[in-house]
Amino acid sequence: MIYGGDGLARLPLDSRADEPHTRGKAVFLPFVLTGEKVDATLTEQKPGFARAIAEAIIEPSPHRIPHACPYFGRCGGCHYQHSTYDHQLEIKKEILRETLRRTAKLELKNEIEVHPSPPWNYRNRSRLQVQTQPSFAVGYFKLASHDLLPVEQCPISSPLINHAIAALWQSGRNGKVPEGVHKIEFFANAHDTQLLIELSCSADARRAAVRSFAEELRAAMPQIAGIAAFRAGGPGHEGRNHRAATNAAPENFLTLGESHLTYHTQAANYRVSAGSFFQTNRYLTDELVKVVTGGRSGNLALDLYSGVGLFSTALRFNHIISVESSQTSSGDLSYNLPSNGQAVQATAEQYLARAGTPGRVGKGAVLPITAEAPDLVVVDPPRSGLGERVARLLVNLRAPHITYVSCDPATLARDLVYLLAAGYRVDELQLVDLFPQTYHLESVVHLSR
Numbered sequence: 001m002i003y004g005g006d007g008l009a010r011l012p013l014d015s016r017a018d019e020p021h022t023r024g025k026a027v028f029l030p031f032v033l034t035g036e037k038v039d040a041t042l043t044e045q046k047p048g049f050a051r052a053i054a055e056a057i058i059e060p061s062p063h064r065i066p067h068a069c070p071y072f073g074r075c076g077g078c079h080y081q082h083s084t085y086d087h088q089l090e091i092k093k094e095i096l097r098e099t100l101r102r103t104a105k106l107e108l109k110n111e112i113e114v115h116p117s118p119p120w121n122y123r124n125r126s127r128l129q130v131q132t133q134p135s136f137a138v139g140y141f142k143l144a145s146h147d148l149l150p151v152e153q154c155p156i157s158s159p160l161i162n163h164a165i166a167a168l169w170q171s172g173r174n175g176k177v178p179e180g181v182h183k184i185e186f187f188a189n190a191h192d193t194q195l196l197i198e199l200s201c202s203a204d205a206r207r208a209a210v211r212s213f214a215e216e217l218r219a220a221m222p223q224i225a226g227i228a229a230f231r232a233g234g235p236g237h238e239g240r241n242h243r244a245a246t247n248a249a250p251e252n253f254l255t256l257g258e259s260h261l262t263y264h265t266q267a268a269n270y271r272v273s274a275g276s277f278f279q280t281n282r283y284l285t286d287e288l289v290k291v292v293t294g295g296r297s298g299n300l301a302l303d304l305y306s307g308v309g310l311f312s313t314a315l316r317f318n319h320i321i322s323v324e325s326s327q328t329s330s331g332d333l334s335y336n337l338p339s340n341g342q343a344v345q346a347t348a349e350q351y352l353a354r355a356g357t358p359g360r361v362g363k364g365a366v367l368p369i370t371a372e373a374p375d376l377v378v379v380d381p382p383r384s385g386l387g388e389r390v391a392r393l394l395v396n397l398r399a400p401h402i403t404y405v406s407c408d409p410a411t412l413a414r415d416l417v418y419l420l421a422a423g424y425r426v427d428e429l430q431l432v433d434l435f436p437q438t439y440h441l442e443s444v445v446h447l448s449r
Contacts, residue, residue: 001091003099003409005079005439007032009040011050027052030143031073031082033061034091063087068120069155076143078156078437085119085436092441093431096409100429103413104420112429115291117284119436124192124282126157127185128165136172138165138184156437158282160192160223167220171213178213180205181229187272190264190282195221198274199229199254207254214256226258228274260332265289267314271335275328277307281434288432289314291444292403298375302399304348305380308332311405312341317375323351348381352393376401385411391418404445407434412443423449 002008009032010024026049032038037059044051057064067073067081080088093112100106129148131137139151152169153162164186171177183200197217201210214227231251252274260273266286272278279285289311297316306312306322307329313336320341324330330345337343344351377399379386385408386394394402395418402424406412416426428446435441 001034001095002028003095003439004028006030007034007036009052025050029054030079032057033064033083033087035059036061036064061087069153071140071149071151074142075139075149075151076141076145077154079439081437085116088119088436089114089116089431089433092433092439096429096431096441096443099409099413100416103410104416106413106416106420106426108426108429110428112431115284115287115430115432117281117433117436120155121158121162122281122283122434122436123154123157123161124188124190125185125278125280126154126161126165127183128168130172130177130181130184132172132177132179132181136175136177138168138172157186158188158192160188160195161186164195164197164221164224167217171217171220176213176216178206178209181210181213187261187274187278188282189261190285192282193223194225194261195223196225196258196261196272196274197227199227201229201231201253203232205229205231210254211256214254218257224257225261226274227254227256228252228259229254230275265310267293268336270308270310270313271332272308273328273332276326276332277329279310279434284432284434285310288405288434288442288444291430291432292378292405296376296401296403300372300374301376301378302374302397303378303380304351305382306333306343306378307380309336309341309343311378311380312337315376315378321374323348325350348379348386349390349393352390352397355397373397374399376403378403378405380405381411383408383411386415388418391415395419395422395424398449400448402447404447406443406445407440409441409443412445416445419447425449 006028009027011027013024029040029052032054036057038054039056039058040052040054042050042052063084064082065084069081072078072081093114128138131148137148137150139149142149180202181199185198187196210229218224231253260271263270263272267289292311293314299318301315301317301320303312303322306324309322312320312322322333322341323344323346324333325347330343334343424447426445427448430444432442
């Protein structure tokens, strides 16, 4: 099994090949498991690899089970529903280990500690595509395409989100969803009792029509605390793969009810506004915070890519500097930070390039003036990782401890090359399974020098 959800097989060797021991061309197949023998049909041939689909499972894995969702195999959201959950965790653990070995040349001395999640109804945030013409439909993209697959339920989303999906279908079938609404995102609070909804609308969406739809949806679901509509592309919810590269924000042209939710955790209560990033697994938020921040204390901590301050508020340091580039998330961050915290609106690169120097970065964010190296740096970058520039600037801080929160093992391994070369060592590696049924995996690496 490889990162991305596919299984790796190989075509038979070409008998005309000069090297008799040359391995056959790699073939990637979805919805298979290690060791299975399958009857497959090639669907795509490239010079260096091929793609195929399994038409029949001739010798199934002992870990294969019936999938629970009627859309599995067609929907691009889930990849492992055909496997027991325990085996999903083994797949992810081995992919993480192999990726670090291959790219970072890292041989782990300790076992990877795994933190499992309840495997269903775990998502507190779900984003669906909306179609109004020629007929109404709402759903996800089909596997490996941008074609809409209509769905009326999502078993990895929370019960309240599923209730909202049903209400949206009812509204759409009654012709109440206006043209111009092309995405809808549901965000549920920690107790799954309130929803914040974000609508992404085209530039020509009519405010009156969107307002009428929003009012009717709120009337149908009293659990909806607020609805925010964004024009021309929407906020992209600043998830790991969607965080804005600049501070430019789309136009919020309509807000009905509350513009934020309060998300309760064991560490703190967080204000999370429409458009702000927050972790998506409602069961493992507290566990993730403990893994990242537990048992760490000192004088100065730096939290990069801090979002609304999920980790910053739980750090037990005398002073905390939290850096976030998004204007929306930075507003929540300033609100959520304790009195010993300081929010800086800047990119990680902007901040690190001028850390310790007086001046301004971003919109009105004053850099702290300090020659002191932080005792701990927490980094939680988007899927693209740190990159060479930020990694090298991070090394220059000479912090004795770095905690790297990653949602992509490939970019994590790439970034670790620079950190390990600078003298850091991996003390702990933990896998926090925020995304059951999918190939996505969250890992936390504690490094020291």
